[in-house]
Amino acid sequence: IMMFLRCHRSKSVWAALCVLVLCWLYIFPVYRMPSDKEIVDEVLRQGQTWRRNQTGIDLYRKLLTECCDPKRMFAVTKENSPLGKVLWYDGELYHYHTVNNETYPFFVQDIPLQLPLKKCSVVGNGGMLKNSACGRDIDQADFVMRCNLPPLSKEYVNDVGTRTHLVTANPSIIEKSFQNLLWSRKAFVESMKAYGSSYIYMPAFSMKPGTDPSLRAYHALADSASNQTVLFANPDFLKKVGHFWKRRGVHGKRLSTGLFLVSLALGLCDEVTAYGFWPFATGLDEQPVSHHYYDNVLPSSGFHAMPEEFLQLWQLHKSGTLRVRVGPCVHHVDE
Template sequence: MKLRSYFFIVTAIIILSGFVLILTNQNDVKNFDLISYIRVNKEQRNQILATQKPNPPECAELSKLFARIPKSFEEDDIINLFKKTQKCTWYRNSEANYIFRAQLTNCCNAIQNFTVTQVNTARGANLSYDAQPKKKITITEDIFNLLPQNNKIPISKRCAMVGNGGILTNSSCGEEIDQADFVFRCNLAAIVGREDDVGSKTDLVTANPSIFTRKYQSLNFRRKPFWESTKVYGKALILLPAFSYPLYTGIVFKVSYTLEDFGSKLQPIYLNPSYMVNITQFWKSVGVSETRLSSGLIVLSAALELCDEVWLYGFWPFSKNMEGMKLFNHYYDDVNPKRSPHAMPREFYTLLQLHTKGILKLRAGKCKNKPTDI
């Protein structure tokens, strides 16, 4: 009994030390209720668990299996492991979730540092590019005026993180995605005509600069087609990597000016290179050691810190589904999967580990069940 009490005391200390950074000088999170995050109503939890079908004994063994890192990440092996997890009812593990969020906050502090703002970056400051740290950029008056005053991403109860994997085709996940309190999307992905599978709600969308060079001629000529293509995202935040590579800085700022010139409702925000450095080190400490993390994992990292609960859709880096049927690379095109510069299978395995711990939920296949929060 003493050991159990000691565990909860230590857990509370970890949470307090992690979330004190969140509450410091953050007017936009003044309604954040720390006590509700720490206090776990065991009676209510047990009542909910009692109404659920108990997991078979092999589910406990599966959790032990995921505690180990395999020597290789073969597609068929990981798919088979994922299929086994689908036989187990997923529950959100509040205690594990609290501790993981505190670790992320202590490491990277997404609320204060995920984006470059007028609060965390001064006029005249020199920022190092995260992909080329020897290169620096000075925050001039013009650049400073482009920055939002402070963090614009709110703390949310349940978030949906929507990837672009072909696994979303015919998934019927759209309604479930739109029920989330905050929806993240990746790389200006198509929505129109695919709402049944991917939903329509968007609160934040990322944009890779390669899209602007490949599809919109770096906005050097006609800019209106780009502006029109972004209307579908409404008033969402658009996350731009202005400070990753010097090559793309000018293009990213053209995007911001284009949106402003055409009166777009989209709100540009800029990925913080210092956050990139810190989050890369964080994932390296748990075995994801690639030099460049995927944009999906970067945004997911912030979501895991800013959201009570995160559900993932379209994160499936494989050429076939669980039934062995061939998949295209994205749900919105018919391009076959190709080798990625990112360690996608390794990243996916890490996400699968977090899934089995109840820290996030991975969706792959048809969406049928309603969210369960325990």
């Protein structure tokens, strides 16, 4: 082949080939994901041992504060988004929303959290949580974050707990499960009662079609005199967090909500424990694990790079920056 190419003696062909190879390498990096089996082995080797590493915690908080400033920026507030501020959608190209008289009143004055938070639980929705009996551990934290309006009905309480301080709500859920809140809103308001007086964290300015449903969720809750506060995710913050993880080798189109929340928790809390993060089809005991603890519906593929995200979390777990709980929680062992 080399002989064949050389006989052309054309530099441009060489250049084109090089560019092609580089592109190929960029899109499909040589780095190979370890197989599920290897990850399971790795997790099993680590076992339940985990040592808190204050320097790691401080380092990550510093890194995150430098890049994304979660304390001030994680939600859209009147402070960081005054009237006339242009919010660029982080999930779309060339779309922006200018804060106007209509949207400005929806923003909270300032980040309403009592910082710093001590112990935080970030609860993913992985099927690993099923029959884990982690509910008690989760509830023991000072601040519990959950993803995408998960069900907290009776049958799950033992595994996922009851307390919620912040729950994210994807506009796509509102579109799918609540007909965009255009018709009856009762079902939505009722289902939100499960989260007590928590903050509802909505990425209203990430995707264009998500803005209206998110604002409508605000209307629905305010109309029903609910004591929940809707916080709109700051697209700037989401974008910066996305870049932060991309530099560390997470190559999905978009980070999962779980990783956003973990990043937020790392920036806000002294001690972070993550539950229900397990994006693999088999568990530690080689048994199949459902995708969510409440159903087994796979998401559309190619959007999130869950395994890569999990590896990142596992690195942090090993370094003692945060704790990832995999497998059932055994109570008499810890604390």
